[in-house]
Amino acid sequence: MSMRDVVLSLLAKEPAHGYELRQRLAQALGPAGGALNPGQVYVTLSRLERAGLVEAREVAQPSQPDKKVYELTAAGLERVMDWFNDLTWSKVAPLEFHLKLVAAAATRLTDPVALVDSQRLELLRELRQLQELALRESPDSDGALLLEGASLRLQADIRWLEVCQQRIVEREAR
Amino acid sequence: MSMVLEARGLVRRYPGDGAPIRAVDGVDLVVEAGEAVSVMGPSGCGKSTLLHLLGGLERPDAGELYLGGARVDGLSETRWAVFRRRNVGFVFQAFHLVDELTAVENVELPALLVGVSRRAARHRAMELLERLGVAERAGRLPDHLSGGERQRVAVARALINQPLVVLADEPTGNLDSRATGDILRLFGELARAGQALLLVTHDARVASTADRLLTMRDGAIVAQTRLGAGTSVAGLLAGLAELGGER
Numbered sequence: 001m002s003m004r005d006v007v008l009s010l011l012a013k014e015p016a017h018g019y020e021l022r023q024r025l026a027q028a029l030g031p032a033g034g035a036l037n038p039g040q041v042y043v044t045l046s047r048l049e050r051a052g053l054v055e056a057r058e059v060a061q062p063s064q065p066d067k068k069v070y071e072l073t074a075a076g077l078e079r080v081m082d083w084f085n086d087l088t089w090s091k092v093a094p095l096e097f098h099l100k101l102v103a104a105a106a107t108r109l110t111d112p113v114a115l116v117d118s119q120r121l122e123l124l125r126e127l128r129q130l131q132e133l134a135l136r137e138s139p140d141s142d143g144a145l146l147l148e149g150a151s152l153r154l155q156a157d158i159r160w161l162e163v164c165q166q167r168i169v170e171r172e173a174r
Numbered sequence: 175m176s177m178v179l180e181a182r183g184l185v186r187r188y189p190g191d192g193a194p195i196r197a198v199d200g201v202d203l204v205v206e207a208g209e210a211v212s213v214m215g216p217s218g219c220g221k222s223t224l225l226h227l228l229g230g231l232e233r234p235d236a237g238e239l240y241l242g243g244a245r246v247d248g249l250s251e252t253r254w255a256v257f258r259r260r261n262v263g264f265v266f267q268a269f270h271l272v273d274e275l276t277a278v279e280n281v282e283l284p285a286l287l288v289g290v291s292r293r294a295a296r297h298r299a300m301e302l303l304e305r306l307g308v309a310e311r312a313g314r315l316p317d318h319l320s321g322g323e324r325q326r327v328a329v330a331r332a333l334i335n336q337p338l339v340v341l342a343d344e345p346t347g348n349l350d351s352r353a354t355g356d357i358l359r360l361f362g363e364l365a366r367a368g369q370a371l372l373l374v375t376h377d378a379r380v381a382s383t384a385d386r387l388l389t390m391r392d393g394a395i396v397a398q399t400r401l402g403a404g405t406s407v408a409g410l411l412a413g414l415a416e417l418g419g420e421r
Contacts, residue, residue, distance in 0.1 A: 117389050120214075123378075124381055125401055125402070127378055154378070165216050169216045
């Protein structure tokens with residue numbers, strides 16, 4: 001996923017200036033938006049303009065400096081449609097931890113069961129934070145939906161850690 | 175904070191092939207009022223046996239157990255039963271609801287047994303069923319409830335006498351996320367009311383709400399960790415880091 005696709009898709013609803021786009025993005029992300037650099041939308045807009053995917057027009061404002069209103073070009077719209085049709089899914093296979101575990105079991109430099117324990121604690125802490133954030137969100141908001149997705153993924157990872165641990169314990173018992 | 179539950183050197187052995195298996199092997203544990211503690215560990219590590227010992231459903235082979243300041247490991251069956259009714263709430267996977275009683279009658283039963291008036295018992299029972307989203311099922315027999323509804327009725331029953339300690343084994347096992355949320359909220363209120371909660375669960379959402387996590391292995395507690403509160407948003411949501419990437 002790139003910021004360009006995100007900004008283009010936000011602009012696909014109707015022409016808007018940078019500040020409006022930032023607000024739309026913040027609305028869609030909820031608390032997750034806190035991690036976002038505010039300047040990113042503006043930087044991306046100027047890159048999109050250079051690439052011919054959006055066009056900017058200056059609009060005079062009575063008491064403030066002119067503002068730039070951006071609009072999708074035909075090429076921009078095409079790219080948005082490509083984005084909708086692109087089925088890439090961000091992969092979260094816990095490859096790194098898996099390899100750590102294999103190495104721990106082989107070298108015995110660290111106890112694999114304890115390794116799983118510490119990792120699980122860390123993920124439980126994250127899950128707790130997500131739940132606390134979710135409690136503060138209105139349940140119907142877009143932000144809450146994203147938090148639910150993040151929480152379900154974490155839960156799946158934690159379940160996998162339990163499977164890992166069970167496997168290790170069973171092997172050691174043999 | 176006052177101590178609600180204390181175990182010292184708790185041991186429980188089961189007969190094994192050769193030497194007896196120590197299902198619980200010298201557990202020391204203190205739970206304070208208002209504290210929620212989650213016990214984790216691989217299956218067979220002794221979690222459920224520990225819960226049974228703490229609630230007096232099984233007797234330890236060695237060790238001491240104090241509940242609400244009173245030593246209880248030496249109590250007779252009868253006196254344990256009386257003590258338990260008032261001070262310990264169980265939420266276990268097997269619901270053990272009385273088939274002949276309606277949902278609300280099941281819930282109020284422990285209150286009636288300790289001498290609460292019918293009116294007060296019914297009032298509190300309905301309140302709990304309401305909170306757990308099953309008030310409209312109050313008049314049904316257990317046979318006419320879904321698995322998740324029976325479980326919520328069992329939770330209400332465990333809480334009706336406002337026990338010192340609630341012991342829960344997979345309290346959200348059969349529940350959808352909404353009902354799980356109702357139970358978690360109720361557990362949160364237990365803590366605020368100064369009741370202690372000890373739970374065994376594979377449900378990460380439930381475990382993550384605990385104040386403290388105990389990790390068990392081969393009958394012993396090998397780690398204790400405070401989860402603590404945190405509200406940092408940055409870096410919490412993995413996908414967002416990718417947002418910065420340019421293609």
